Amino acid sequence: MKRLQKTMITHKPLSYSAGILLLTVFIYGCSSPQAGTPPQGPPQLPVMVVASAPATTYLEFPASLEGKVNVDVRPQVSGYLEKIYVDEGAYVKAGQPLFKIDPKVYAEQLNGASSNQLAAQANVEKAQVEVDRLAPLVASNVVSDVQLKTAKANYEVAKAALAQAKAAVGGARINVGYTLVTAPVSGYIGRIPYKVGALVSNIDAQPLTVLSEVREMYAYFSMSEADFITFKNDFPGKTLEEKLKNAPAVELILADNSTFAQKGRIGMIDGQFDKTTGAITFRAAFPNPDGVLRTGNTGKVRFAREVPAAITIPQEATFEIQDKVLVYTVADSNKVTSRPIHIAGKTANLYFVNDGLKAGEKIVLSGTANLKDGAVITPQPVPADSVLKSKQL
CATH class of the missing domain: 2.40.50.100 (RNA polymerase II/Efflux pump adaptor protein, barrel-sandwich hybrid domain)
Incomplete structure (x- = not known):
């Protein structure tokens, strides 16, 4: 019995030490890197060198359409x-x-007014007869001059009553016509x-209905103060009237993104900015010979602007923070830095930049979601011509 106790006491420390050893080996095996796995380097991202070239940019503004004449029929x-x-x-x-x-009520009113006119006409004739009767008697000193003057006054009153009766007939006839x-x-x-x-x-x-004359349509749209200043600076002329005459024709983009066949001209700029929105209203007129457009349609008015030297980049190379558009530029050390840019115009896939980038600088084309300022990347150069050509197709 004593021997058994000694054996158990001796065996217990050996089992505990073995467990500790196995646990240490397991933890070491899990934490140590696998043999042959290389450490991860900087991410490989496509990079493009930006360049400037002449380009046609477009500015678009939401617009609401109305017929040239919209009449409430009442x-x-x-x-x-x-x-x-x-x-x-x-x-x-x-x-x-x-x-x-x-028209029954108004027809009866016309009949009553016509009857009153006939009565008034009879009173005029009666008063005229009285004047004609008294005139020779006064000339012969048979009756006093006062009676003739009274008869003439009655005649003038009768004529005035006849004029009123005629006016009443005219009014009643107009109401019948209405x-x-x-x-x-x-x-x-x-x-x-x-x-x-x-x-x-x-x-x-x-109203009974609204009647719209749509052979010519008006597109109303608004510009911010900054866009308005750009608009004024783009076209020659000392006054706004002269600038409007020199402004090119504008296009209308319909709700399905198709372009309306007829081009329009800007004919009106509002006299003041809206204090609430800080925008000013423009009006462009579009011919609508086929009646395709109707009052209440919506769309976008598009301006074409010729930029002598524009930096063109793909839209996918940009990201937005609040109201700013940014790109990641790549320095010589392959470190990236976010930078805000100003968009002068755009197409379906491209942005035209007029501030924030210079020709010769490099930007990251894609994979910017996980980048941070100061991060190092492995640039994968991509020719700018091939990138821009693919975006224009």
Whole structure:
């Protein structure tokens, strides 16, 4: 029994030491690098040398479109809508009937006014007869001159009453004419919110419809103060009127990114900046002979600008922080530094830079997501011509 206890006491320290040894070997094996694995070096990233060359840049501004003439068609008299002669979206010509308001009330008013005119005409004739009767009697000293003067005064009163009656007839006739609502201009009919039998009035907030003349469309867009200064500096002329005359035609980019077939001209600049937005409104006119554009369309007005020496870079080489666009430049030591740039214009894939980069400097083309200022990379040179050509395709 004593021998067994001695054996157990002797065996326990040996087992504990072996465990410690195995644990140490395991930790060392996990923490030591694998044989033959080289240490990681600086990341290999594509780098391009930027160069300047003449280029055509584009500036785009969101625009809303309106027809040259947009008329609210409203009734000038109240009454029940008796007929609607046109349908929504139809093209109508100036003077074409659009709506008919029940004319019965106004026809009766015209009849009453006409009757009053006849009575007034009879009173004029009666007063004239009285003057003609008294005139020779006064000349013969049969009656006093006062009676003739009174008769003449009554005659003038009768004529004034006749003029009032005629005016009332004219007003009633106009109201009867107002019951037929015609198109004030040629154009397309908008929505018609009223139906036959609806009571309409000239004080209604909603018009009968809106008529749009769309053979010429106005595109309204806004420029910031900085863009406005650039616009003024780009075109010759002492005044804004002269600069507008010298400004080139502009294009309209539609909602599906297609380019409208007709080019437009800028014809108006607002007289002041909006205090809320800090922008100023422009208006460009576009011919619309086929009626493709309608009031309410949206799009973008695009300016073409010729830049004699522009630095062109791919958009994918840039990144944004807040409202700034930046690139990573590469120094001789292969260290990268972020730098803000100013965009003078752009295409679908390219940026035109007019400040922040110089010809001959190198920038990182891609893989900038994990870069930080001061990081070292292994540049992989990429010819600028091949990069820019691929982005223009």
